Amino acid sequence: MRRLGITRRRLIVAVLVATICSVGAGYAASLGLGSNQLHAWSQTLTKGTCNQTSTTADDTYVQQALPTSTAGGTATTLTISPVAGAQDYAFIRFNLSGCSLPTTAGADSAVLTVRVTTAGSDTISLFPVTSSWSSSTLTWNGVPGLTIGSTATGTFSASTTGAKTVTVTADVDAAIKAGALWGWELRATSGTAIVAIGAAENGTSGNRPSMTLSYEK
Amino acid sequence: MKRLTRIFGIALTAALLSVGVASAASLGLNSGGLEAGSAAVNGCTSSSLTATRNVSNSGNVTQVNVTGVPQACAGQTLAVTLENSSHTSLGASSVIVGTCTGGCTVTVAGFGTVSAANLTAYALSITQ
Numbered sequence: 311m312r313r314l315g316i317t318r319r320r321l322i323v324a325v326l327v328a329t330i331c332s333v334g335a336g337y338a339a340s341l342g343l344g345s346n347q348l349h350a351w352s353q354t355l356t357k358g359t360c361n362q363t364s365t366t367a368d369d370t371y372v373q374q375a376l377p378t379s380t381a382g383g384t385a386t387t388l389t390i391s392p393v394a395g396a397q398d399y400a401f402i403r404f405n406l407s408g409c410s411l412p413t414t415a416g417a418d419s420a421v422l423t424v425r426v427t428t429a430g431s432d433t434i435s436l437f438p439v440t441s442s443w444s445s446s447t448l449t450w451n452g453v454p455g456l457t458i459g460s461t462a463t464g465t466f467s468a469s470t471t472g473a474k475t476v477t478v479t480a481d482v483d484a485a486i487k488a489g490a491l492w493g494w495e496l497r498a499t500s501g502t503a504i505v506a507i508g509a510a511e512n513g514t515s516g517n518r519p520s521m522t523l524s525y526e527k
Numbered sequence: 528m529k530r531l532t533r534i535f536g537i538a539l540t541a542a543l544l545s546v547g548v549a550s551a552a553s554l555g556l557n558s559g560g561l562e563a564g565s566a567a568v569n570g571c572t573s574s575s576l577t578a579t580r581n582v583s584n585s586g587n588v589t590q591v592n593v594t595g596v597p598q599a600c601a602g603q604t605l606a607v608t609l610e611n612s613s614h615t616s617l618g619a620s621s622v623i624v625g626t627c628t629g630g631c632t633v634t635v636a637g638f639g640t641v642s643a644a645n646l647t648a649y650a651l652s653i654t655q
Binding site for chain 2: 348349350351352353354355357414416417418419463464477478479480481483484487524526
């Protein structure tokens with residue numbers, strides 16, 4: 311050993327150096343990152359509200375007994391009936407264009423409010439509509455041509471008059487991303503009574519449909 | 528001679544230790560977190576990509592969609608952190624970018640229960 315110039319002292323120093331060097335390399339590796347393979351960025355969101363009233367609402371109801379009638383488009387109340395052979399379905403939507411939301415925006419919260427003006431022991435279910443319609447042209451015969459979700463977004467009991475609220479956040483979020491909100495079909499899914507809710511044309515402002523909307527963009 | 532050997536050993540140790548530390552520092556990052564913004568990189572992209580999120584009807588984030596991820600990022604890890612107004616993490620998740628044609632839309636899920644109302648920023652990163 312001594313002939314090769316390796317003394318005990320030199321051996322200790324060499325081991326020490328190797329150990330410390332390994333610690334340094336290990337620290338670099340512990341960051342878990344390659345030095346040239348990283349991209350990081352952030353995106354900040356803006357929050358706001360854009361509540362909807364009857365001025366941006368469009369609504370109607372269609373009648374099985376009068377399958378070509380568009381009278382529901384100007385009615386002051388929207389009739390909902392489960393009666394066989396005389397069913398009535400209501401439709402409500404809001405025009406969100408005034409909110410100036412891009413399709414990259416989204417709803418944080420959305421709650422639809424309707425007011426039952428004629429009560430009955432029915433459960434009313436809201437089914438999302440994702441194709442275009444207008445209250446001035448929609449008829450019973452036109453309903454099969456619409457794209458309507460098969461799963462109810464929410465329900466309310468029409469057994470008492472007054473305001474009823476339904477959370478519709480997911481539907482409105484999807485509608486913002488799609489670029490238009492085509493609203494909901496309101497149908498009685500249980501009960502036998504004929505009920506009514508206030509329309510956007512109702513003479514009492516408190517009876518008209520409305521929707522609170524909190525968004526991000 | 529003994530003293531010279533000792534001094535030489537100490538000097539060599541210090542020099543090599545510095546090399547180790549310098550290697551870590553050259554990453555330009557603290558181990559505590561990534562910097563935000565569009566950092567210059569030699570990775571698959573240097574663009575600020577766009578993130579959107581979907582919500583459940585109860586208002587919780589169900590997934591984040593990152594659009595325009597270049598095909599060159601396939602196989603790399605896209606990490607997303609949801610932050611509140613104090614830039615505190617509300618939830619985080621990551622996914623390996625798959626192969627696609629053109630700009631990929633990468634979906635990241637598994638953030639736990641995070642209210643969209645509390646979400647005010649996304650922090651995103653792509654690492655190999």
